[in-house]
Amino acid sequence: MIEFERVFKRYPNGREALHDVSLQIEAGEFVFLTGRSGAGKSSLLKLIALLERPTRGQLIVNGQDTGRLPRRAIPAYRRRLGIVFQDHQLLMDRPIYDNVALPLVVSDTRFRDIDKRVRAALDQVGLLGRERVLPAELSIGEQQRVGIARAVVAKPTVLIADEPTGNLDHALARDVMNLFQRFQEVGVTVVIATHDLALVQELGHREVHIDDGRVIV
Amino acid sequence: MISPITYLMRHVLAFLGALGRLMRRPLGTLLTTFVIALALALPTGLWLLVKNARIATGGLAETVELAVYLRTDVSLPSAEALAERTRKRAGVESVILVSADDALKEFREYAGFGDAIDALGRNPLPHLLRVRPALEEADPVSVAALQRDLSAWPEVESIRYDSAWLQRLEALFAVLQALFQALAVVFSLGVLAVIGNAVRLEIASRRAEIEVTKLVGGSDAFIRRPFLYSGLLYGVVGGVLAMLMLSALGWVLEGPVAALSLEYGSRYNLAGLHPEEAGLLLIASGALGLIGAWVGAARQLKAIDPQP
Numbered sequence: 001m002i003e004f005e006r007v008f009k010r011y012p013n014g015r016e017a018l019h020d021v022s023l024q025i026e027a028g029e030f031v032f033l034t035g036r037s038g039a040g041k042s043s044l045l046k047l048i049a050l051l052e053r054p055t056r057g058q059l060i061v062n063g064q065d066t067g068r069l070p071r072r073a074i075p076a077y078r079r080r081l082g083i084v085f086q087d088h089q090l091l092m093d094r095p096i097y098d099n100v101a102l103p104l105v106v107s108d109t110r111f112r113d114i115d116k117r118v119r120a121a122l123d124q125v126g127l128l129g130r131e132r133v134l135p136a137e138l139s140i141g142e143q144q145r146v147g148i149a150r151a152v153v154a155k156p157t158v159l160i161a162d163e164p165t166g167n168l169d170h171a172l173a174r175d176v177m178n179l180f181q182r183f184q185e186v187g188v189t190v191v192i193a194t195h196d197l198a199l200v201q202e203l204g205h206r207e208v209h210i211d212d213g214r215v216i217v
Numbered sequence: 218m219i220s221p222i223t224y225l226m227r228h229v230l231a232f233l234g235a236l237g238r239l240m241r242r243p244l245g246t247l248l249t250t251f252v253i254a255l256a257l258a259l260p261t262g263l264w265l266l267v268k269n270a271r272i273a274t275g276g277l278a279e280t281v282e283l284a285v286y287l288r289t290d291v292s293l294p295s296a297e298a299l300a301e302r303t304r305k306r307a308g309v310e311s312v313i314l315v316s317a318d319d320a321l322k323e324f325r326e327y328a329g330f331g332d333a334i335d336a337l338g339r340n341p342l343p344h345l346l347r348v349r350p351a352l353e354e355a356d357p358v359s360v361a362a363l364q365r366d367l368s369a370w371p372e373v374e375s376i377r378y379d380s381a382w383l384q385r386l387e388a389l390f391a392v393l394q395a396l397f398q399a400l401a402v403v404f405s406l407g408v409l410a411v412i413g414n415a416v417r418l419e420i421a422s423r424r425a426e427i428e429v430t431k432l433v434g435g436s437d438a439f440i441r442r443p444f445l446y447s448g449l450l451y452g453v454v455g456g457v458l459a460m461l462m463l464s465a466l467g468w469v470l471e472g473p474v475a476a477l478s479l480e481y482g483s484r485y486n487l488a489g490l491h492p493e494e495a496g497l498l499l500i501a502s503g504a505l506g507l508i509g510a511w512v513g514a515a516r517q518l519k520a521i522d523p524q525p
Contacts, residue, residue: 049432051522072437079434089429106435110223150433 001027002048002158002189007057009043009213017043019213021057025191027157030184032200033193035210041193044210045160048191049083050074062157079107082151082188084161088143090135096122096146097131103154121153125179141172148179152188159183161192165199173199228442235446238419249415253455256408257502258462260401261490265463267393269488273478274386283364284377285346291372293317296344299372308351308363315345343374408505412451413513416444420517427521437518444514445507452506456499460490 002025009018017040025031033041046052047059050066059066062080069077090099100121104114122128125145135143144164151159161180165173177192177199184190194200200207209216239246285303287296293316300314315323320342325331348367350360360378368376420427430440467487478485490498 051432075431075434075436075439077434078432081434083432085432089432091426091429102430102435103433106430106433106439108223110220111226 001025001060001062002191003058003060004044004047005058005060007047007054007059009040009047009052010055017213018047018054021210021213021215023208023215025189027062027189028184028187030181030190030205031192032203032205032207033191033210034195034197034200034207037195039210040213041210042162043213045162045191045193048158048160049081050077075106079103079154080156080158082154082156082159084144084147084151084159084164086163086166088135088147090143090146090150092135095132095134096127096138096149099135099146100149100153103150107154109154117153117155118149121149124152124182125149140167141175144168144176145179148176152183156188158189158191161190163193163195165194165196170198174202177203227439231442232446235443235450238443239447239450249411250451250455250458252411253408253451253502254458254462256404256411257455257459257498260397260404261459261498262463262466263393263397263400265467265488265490267390267397270393271390272488273485281350281360281383282378283346283348283350283360283367285348285367286374286376287344287346287372288374289317289341289343291344293344295372296346299370300346303346303348303367306363306366308359310349310351312349313347315347317342317344320345405501405505408452408455408502409509409512412448412506412509415451416448416510416513417517419447420444420514420521424521427518431521440518441511441514444518445510448506448508448510448513449503450506452502452504452509453499455506456502459502460495460498464489 002023004021004023007018007021008016010016021040021044023044033044035041043052047054047066048061050069054067061077064077066077090096091102097118101114101118104117109117118131119128122131125148127142127145127149130138135146138146144167148161148164151161159180164180165176168176173196180190180192181203287299291299296314296316300312303309303312317340321334321340324342325334348363350363364376364378367373427440467489471487474485474487
C-alpha cells in the first residue's frame with residue numbers, strides 16, 4: 001500500500017511540483033497517473049522511489065514511513081521496488097542478461113538462483129534466447145521490455161513506471177501495458193505515469209489525474 | 218541473510234572486475250603503478266641504505282680500541298712487561314704489543330715511506346699497546362676510566378682513543394633514519410593522492426553504471442567495493458614493482474660494492490629486504506591503496522545521485 005498524506009514537493013529552484021497531495025493506492029491495485037507534462041506525475045513517482053524526498057507531508061509505502069528512512073536504508077528499500085524508466089536506463093555496454101541480473105547481483109541473491117530468475121524474467125517479456133545481445137542491437141520496444149524484465153526480476157511488491165510507452169507506437173504500447181497487467185494479476189501493485197489517454201480508456205483501470213501539482217478527483 | 222559463500226563470491230567478482238578493468242587500460246594502469254612503485258621504492262631504498270651501512274660498519278663499532286703510545290725511551294722488555302701488566306687489569310679484553318720495529322716494517326710496506334724512513338737513520342716510532350676493553354666494559358665511561366689509569370703510568374706518552382667518529386657515525390645513521398621516516402610519510406601521502414586520483418577517474422568514467430546500480434538498489438558498500446579492490450591492486454602491484462626496482466638496483470650495485478669492500482680488505486654482500494620486511498612493504502602499500510581508494514571514492518560516490 002502506498003499512502004500520500006498532504007505531501008508537498010518544492011524543488012530548490014522554487015518550482016512547486018506537488019501541492020497538498022493526498023492519495024491512497026491499495027496493495028495489488030493498478031493505477032494510471034495522468035496529466036500534462038510537468039503536471040507532477042514524475043515527481044510523484046520519484047517520491048515513491050525515494051529519488052526525491054517530500055518537502056512536507058508523509059509518504060507511507062508498505063507500512064513504512066519513508067520520511068523516517070535514513071539514507072543508508074534507501075538501497076534496501078529500492079530493492080523491494082521495481083522501477084521502469086521512459087529512457088529505460090540500461091547499461092549499453094552490457095548484454096541484456098547482465099542488465100536484467102543487476103538487481104539480483106546487488107541484493108543478496110544466491111548465484112544459482114540468479115540465472116534461473118533472469119531467464120524467467122526474460123521469458124516473461126519474450127526475450128528468452130537473446131541473453132547475450134547488447135541493448136543497442138534491440139528495437140526501442142524490446143529495450144523497454146528489458147527495462148521491465150529488470151524491474152520485475154527481483155519480484156518487487158510495487159512496480160512503478162514513468163511513461164513506459166512514451167516512445168512506442170500504439171500496438172507496442174498495448175503489448176507493454178498487457179505485460180504490466182499480468183504482473184498486477186499476480187499481486188503486484190502497479191503505478192504507471194502516462195499521457196496516453198486512449199490507452200488508459202482502453203484498459204479501464206483507476207486513473208489519478210494530476211494538474212499543476214494537485215490531484216484532481 | 219546472506220550466506221558466506223555468496224558473500225565471498227561477491228568479493229571474488231568485485232576483485233576480478235577491478236582486475237579486468239585495470240588490464241583493459243594497460244598503459245594508464247602501468248603509468249599509475251610505475252609512479253606508485255617509484256614513490257614506494259625511494260623511502261624503501263633509503264631504508265636499505267641505512268640498513269646496509271649499519272651492517273657494514275657494525276664490525277667497526279665492536280672494535281673499540283685504545284692506542285697506547287709509550288715514550289720512545291721505553292725499551293722492548295719493559296714494553297712487554299707493561300703489556301703483561303695491562304692484560305692483568307680488570308676490564309681489559311686483550312693487549313697487543315706493536316713493537317717499534319714491527320711498526321716500522323709495517324709502515325715501510327704499506328705506506329711506501331721507505332726512502333723517507335731510510336733517510337731518518339733511526340726508528341722514530343714508539344712501542345704501541347693496542348688495548349681492547351672487554352665488551353661489557355666498552356661503554357664510554359669505563360673506557361674513559363681505563364684511559365685515565367693508563368695515562369698515569371710514567372712510561373705512557375699518549376693515548377689515542379677514537380670514539381668520536383663512532384658517535385658521529387651513529388648520529389649520521391640517526392639523521393638518515395629520520396630522513397627515511399619523513400620521506401616515508403611524504404611519499405605515502407603521494408601514493409594516497411595518486412591512487413585516490415586514479416580511482417576518481419575510474420568512477421567518473423563509470424558514472425552511468427553507478428547511477429543505474431543505485432537506481433536498482435545497490436548499496437554504497439556494493440558500489441564502492443570494486444573501486445577499493447582497484448586501489449588495493451594498485452598498492453600491492455606498486456609494492457611488488459618497487460621491490461623489483463630495488464632488486465635491479467641491488468644487482469647493478471653488486472659489482473661496485475664488492476670492489477669497494479675489497480679495498481677495505483673484506484667481502485661485503487649487499488643485504489636486501491628480509492621476507493618479513495618485504496611482507497610489511499606489501500601490507501603497507503596495500504593499505505595505502507585501500508585508504509587512497511576509500512578517500513577518493515567516498516565523496517564522489519555520494520555525489521552521484523541518480524536523476525533519471
